[in-house]
Amino acid sequence: MRPFRLEGKPARLSHFYPATVLVVGVSSAGRINFMPVVWHSALSFEPPLFGVWISPKRFTHEMLQSAPSFSVSMHPQEQWRQIHAIGTTSGRRVCKVKELGLSFRRGGELDVPILQGAYAAYELEKQSQIKTGDHDLFVGRLRALWEDESAFAGEALDPKAVSPLLYFGKYLYGRPCAQTMRPSEV
Numbered sequence: 742m743r744p745f746r747l748e749g750k751p752a753r754l755s756h757f758y759p760a761t762v763l764v765v766g767v768s769s770a771g772r773i774n775f776m777p778v779v780w781h782s783a784l785s786f787e788p789p790l791f792g793v794w795i796s797p798k799r800f801t802h803e804m805l806q807s808a809p810s811f812s813v814s815m816h817p818q819e820q821w822r823q824i825h826a827i828g829t830t831s832g833r834r835v836c837k838v839k840e841l842g843l844s845f846r847r848g849g850e851l852d853v854p855i856l857q858g859a860y861a862a863y864e865l866e867k868q869s870q871i872k873t874g875d876h877d878l879f880v881g882r883l884r885a886l887w888e889d890e891s892a893f894a895g896e897a898l899d900p901k902a903v904s905p906l907l908y909f910g911k912y913l914y915g916r917p918c919a920q921t922m923r924p925s926e927v
């Protein structure tokens with residue numbers, strides 16, 4: 742390692758990758774749209790809150806000004822080409838559902854589209870929008886969740902059953918190693 746002096750914006754801000762790529766789904770004014778996010782986090786357990794950071798440049802950001810809810814879904818690495826295509830096309834220019842031939846299901850509790858192929862998904866009611874520099878944090882309250890039970894062993898994801906899609910930056914994708922470790926005292 743060597744130190745780098747920061748003059749303004751860093752050349753990249755991806756040293757903490759790999760991170761899972763999730764997909765945000767939103768429905769508003771008769772439009773359905775999806776975009777991948779790698780900037781995301783659980784924010785609270787009780788109440789259950791989950792957040793995604795979205796740039797105001799995104800059409801999804803515009804849709805989220807009027808949409809009361811959104812979905813966040815987790816996908817296997819096999820879906821990387823489709824998710825890459827969703828993340829390099831804007832719903833402002835094309836209808837991604839038609840153009841990319843996307844399949845989705847409707848949420849059970851909220852009016853949200855959930856991209857097909859997910860091994861887990863959240864239906865989130867938009868709770869707040871917080872400006873954090875050049876991205877806005879959209880905080881959603883969990884109203885329903887979906888999971889493919891075969892992807893989970895106990896309460897943890899089983900990497901032998903499913904390989905979540907990972908992002909390394911600069912359009913480089915991958916998957917986690919299936920080997921896991923757990924301290925014997927647990």
Ligand SMILES: Cc1cc2nc3c(=O)[nH]c(=O)nc-3n(C[C@H](O)[C@H](O)[C@H](O)COP(=O)(O)O)c2cc1C
Binds near residue numbers: 780781824825
């Ligand atoms: C793997 C990947 C991860 C991304 N993560 C984010 C993110 O966390 N936040 C964000 O604002 N944009 C992110 N983007 C960019 C948007 O997904 C992309 O600009 C997308 O085309 C926006 O679509 P929209 O204009 O229809 O909303 C990501 C793109 C890719 C390919």
